[in-house]
Amino acid sequence: MRNTDAQAETAGWWRYIRRPALAVMVALSVLLSVVVPSTPAQAYVGTPWQCDSVPKYYCTTVEVNWTSTYLDPVNRWYEGKRQEPVKRWQLWWMQDWICNPNCTWLRNYGEQPWQTNTSWAWWVIGGNPMYQNALVNMKLRYYEEWYDMSCLCQRQYTWCTPQLDHYLWSITSAQVGAGVC
């Protein structure tokens, strides 16, 4: 038997094995392609933390359960504490915006109660699902009081964090603006 004849005979046998194997592989591929897309791609991620530089007073992030079509739910986290001469702090405002591509104001969560904790504590505002291209921004406010020897008078001030932006469509964040309340 010449080699070419043997090769031809072997190829024939392989053909009979290969066809069923291929059939099974194709069937599995079809099955997977049907099953997998029915479960939406999901990612539960948080935007980069925005904290003051120590951190000494605040940290914020927005948690996103992101699918290919919507953001649900959205947990808006803020953490804070006070340190002398700060006597109390609060979430002063928090807003939801939809940017498609221009930004339209959606809702305001309003001023939250003053807090006096000296160790870190966190609060969260959840719910209110939004579509893609959403922005959550917030500002925290601090009240401080101290005796000024240069004027022999009591100084009482509020100062704020910069505007803390969380861009949900790109899972990014930034601090914008000055610390005015």
Add this chain to the structure above:
Amino acid sequence: MLKSRLHALVAIRRPVLIGALVAGLLIISTVIVLTGGATAARPEPWPGFTMVYRDTATSGGPEGATISQTFRLTYVDQRHFRTTLLSHSTRPDAVGWMHEVSGRTSRVNDPRLGVVQDGQMRPDELTLPADWLTPTLRPRISQDPAASVIDLATGLARATLVSSSGRQRVVEEITYRTSDGIPMLFVQQVNGRETRRAEVIELRVDQN
């Protein structure tokens, strides 16, 4: 004789009583003036000025990103000032962001969003242009008993305060004008690494 002595005593005592009453009123009013009182007008330590400053801060969060912003601050008094964003290292589309405090009204206009904030502060509330810009003749840090203050002999002084925040050693340093207390530089370091620098690039004080 006794009557005449009594008359003499009354004649002496009345002026003494009146004098003591006037002196007491003077002392009380002086104390009230010095202590300010809750409703007395707050002293304005700073003159009006226009300032351009750059604020570079590294976020203390896990990502630790550094953002640098440049502002123009137009300051009239504690209830009238305007801050405008001139540059932003990561969000150039935010340039033009502006916060204006006028009396009790506080308004923020973000060029990307429109009016973000428009509200009224409480009658007794004062806010600051920034946490390091406190209107006072001597910055708060310099008045801390633990601070060291150095006269730089250039019309400036520098106050340094070392403190702890958890496991972190924090050094805060503020350089200010000795004539009016306006800060020119604020630097914060955490465990030897600089995390915040607010530096005045330009200052024009109003001539009154």
